[in-house]
Amino acid sequence: MAEVFVTRPIPNRGIEILKAEGFDVVINEIARERAATKEEMLAALGQARNEGKPFSALLSVLTEEIDAEIMDAAGPQLKIIANYAVGFDNIDLAAAKQRRIMVTNTPEVLTNTVAEHTFALMLAIAHRVSEADRFSRAGLYKAWGPELLLGTDVSGKTLGVIGLGRIGSRVAHHAVKGFGMKVMYTDPKPNPDFEREYGAIYAASVDELLPQGDFVSIHAPLLDSTRHLINEARLKMMRPTAYLINTSRGPIIDEKALAAALVQGWIKGAAIDVFENEPEITPELKTLDNIILTPHIASATAETRNKMAVLAAENIIEALEGKIPPNLVK
Helix, strand or coil: CCEEEECCCCCHHHHHHHHHCCCEEEECHHHCCCCCCHHHHHHHHHHHHHCCCCCCEEEEECCCCECHHHHHHHCCCCCEEEEECCCCCCECHHHHHHCCCEEECCCCCCHHHHHHHHHHHHHHHHCCHHHHHHHHHCCCCCCCCCCCCCCCCCCCCEEEEECCCHHHHHHHHHHHHHHCCEEEEECCCCCHHHHHHHCCEECCCHHHHHHHCCEEEECCCCCCCCCCCECHHHHCCCCCCCEEEECCCHHHECHHHHHHHHHHCCCCEEEECCCCECCECCHHHHHCCCEEECCCCCCCCHHHHHHHHHHHHHHHHHHHCCCCCCCECC
16 A cells, blocks of 8 residues: 655645555645654654655655655555645655655646635735725724725736746736736747737847836746845836736845835835745834735635645656656656
8 A cells, every 4th residue: 555645734625545556545634734854754754664664756845845864764565756736846846756755746726726816915005905904994994985995996007027927928918908908028938829819019028128018927836046046136127007916936026125115115016925934924024014915825626726726636646656657757
């Protein structure tokens, strides 16, 4: 019987599928309410192996770093690391390749949900929804006023998209089809079909895009080249009336520079779902009214999280049956 180690509890649908296939599933219950430390992961893996359970698969969650030591602790039978996320920067791909361990992710199933959350953030910061909610709860609403909590229209404005993958493309779709926005995008290479369908304009660089966006939405992967892609110099390139949205990876933005930008008026506002040092948030950001902070929940709908669990389970089943799983990370 193949053993599967799950680094944190996930929706039960995925676990049920694995058990129905006859796999013995060990769930790291200590990480139900928080991320597991590396020491806790090693201890849990070591205890399971002492009980005669060398693991054929790890089902990992992005909050746990899967490095060479964790892979070796799982045992020599480890064939696949199925990441419960679209990103996989928590996994040492070089170490996995060296050990001939397959790595998979869960793309596509969360595209629409993350795009919806991106637009929810965009609309909320532009219309000052969170600020107005706090204002109302504090008993400050005394009467309707012509200039009370004035926001910014989204319709007809220019959206700059950094990274035209599945999610970035879907956000652009909503922008054009739903709000009549103009779209400018930057990506390693232009997409003429996308440009024809959405009337989009290609920017050859982030520096070219930033000064032209009323809203800038980040949808790039976290790479060495994208870490602190949005820094002090680039925030100063943006319009003072612009808003920055991030639902991709936190370290793409230098949070200290973002705090300075919001305080000093380099940009008008920001809305971010991911953070540079999760779960920590730069303290100054939490004191500002012109930013919305959500706790990495862009994919957090019941429908999508269940689909992710199913897809991760299916990747494991395919791999352990000697097949190439459908979402193999190249």
